Amino acid sequence: AGHNILxxxxxxxxxxxxxxGRDPPEPKGTIDSLALLTQRFGRRAGDMKMATLAAYFGLGNQTHRSLDDVRMNLEVLKYCATVLFLESSLPDELVDNSATPSPETTSRRRSSIKSSPPQSSVDQQTGENSTAIPILSFVSPAEAQKDPFDLSALRNGIAPEVLQSDIPMEEEQNQQSETVAASEGTGDQEGFLELDEITIPSIRATHVPLYEGSQRMKLQLFLGDRTLRLHCPRLKVRFGINGKFVDNAGRRKLNFVVDLCPSLCKVLQGCDSAAKTISVDSGSGSDWNPVVIQMNGFQNCHTARIHIPAEFNGDVERYAAEIHQRELSGDTTTQxxxxxxxxxxxxxxxVKSGTILGAFLSLESYDYQQRAGVRLVARKLVxxxxxV
Structure with missing residues (x-):
C-alpha cells in the first residue's frame, strides 16, 4: 500500500x-492511493503528487524515508478521503431533479464554465503541471492541520460480517427466479426484464426527448425496442440505508449498496458501455462514473448503488418506491x-446490511457538473x- 507504488x-x-536472480514476491492485493484518486476524480484532481497534497494540508515536506513516507501517505489519504467523500455526496441529489441535457446544452454549459471567473469549485480544470488542487478547496489547510480525520466512527459502524467477501451465488438466484417471478404478479412487473431475457449485444443507448414535445434530450437505454428496466429477484444488501446524508435543502438522500452476481454484473457493464459510448460520441467531456463498483481488497467482488427517488409535498418527506414483504406459506409465495x-x-x-431484496429497477442517465453515468433507481422493493 502506498502512493504511486504501481x-x-x-x-x-x-x-x-x-x-x-530470484523471483520477486507477488502481493495478494495492492492499494495505490494515486491510482484510486486519479481513477475516481480524473483530471479534476490536478497534480496528485503526495508532496503537493501534503503541502496543501500543512503536513510538512516529504522526506523520502520509508516510515516517514508511510505516515505521510496515511495522513494525506485521510484528508483526501474527507474532502472527496464530501464532494462526491453533492452531485447525486442535484441529478435527482436534473435530466440529462442535450449535447448542445452540455456544450453551452461547459463553455459558460470556462468563461466564468475562477471560483472554489470542484469543476475547475488545472494544467498537468499546476500545483493548485481545486477539489481541495472545500477544506481549509489550517483547519485540517488542527483536527485529523478520525475513521473510528465509520469503522465501528460497519458490521464485521459485511466486510467479508460473501459473493451471492448466482445458482441460488437462478433457481428461485422463476418461482418468484410467477408469484409477484403481472401488473406491477410488466416492462421489467429478467436477467435471462437480456443479451448484451442487444443493449443500446440513444437520446430521446425528455417528454413528448420537449426540446431537451435525455439518454435512454433499450433492449432492442423496449425500454431497459430490470427485475432482480434476489439481491443482498452490503451497506444499508443511512439517513444521515442530506442535500443542500436538508432533505435526506437515500441509497444503499448491493452485491452483484456475475450475470447482473455483465448486464450492468453492458449498459454502462453502451451509455458511455453515446455520451462521448455526443460531445460530453464529463468524467464517467461506472455503475459497477469494484470492491478494493476483495477478489471478484462487485457492487452497485441503488437510489430511492424522493417525493416532497411541502414539508412531507416520502419516497417513491413501493415496499413489499414476501411471505412463504408452504410451497406458495405471496406478497x-x-x-x-x-x-x-x-x-x-x-433495508439493512445483510437484507435480501427483490428489486424492480429503472436505469437513468445523468450528466451534471462534469460527472456522467447511469444510476439504478428502485421502483419497487420486495x-x-x-x-432460519
Missing part, C-alpha cells in the same frame, strides 16, 4: 530481485404491501424473509 515501488522491487410511499425511517429499518 508505477514506481513495485517495478523497483522487481528490478532488485532480478539483480540477485404483502407494506408501504406505497414510505418514509425514510421505514426504509432505514427495512423484502425476502431469511431462512
Amino acid at each position: 508505477r514506481f515501488d513495485c517495478p523497483r522491487i522487481r528490478e532488485a530481485f532480478a539483480e540477485i 404483502k404491501l407494506i408501504s406505497s410511499n414510505p418514509r425514510a425511517e421505514e426504509l432505514e429499518s427495512l 423484502v425476502v424473509p431469511q431462512r
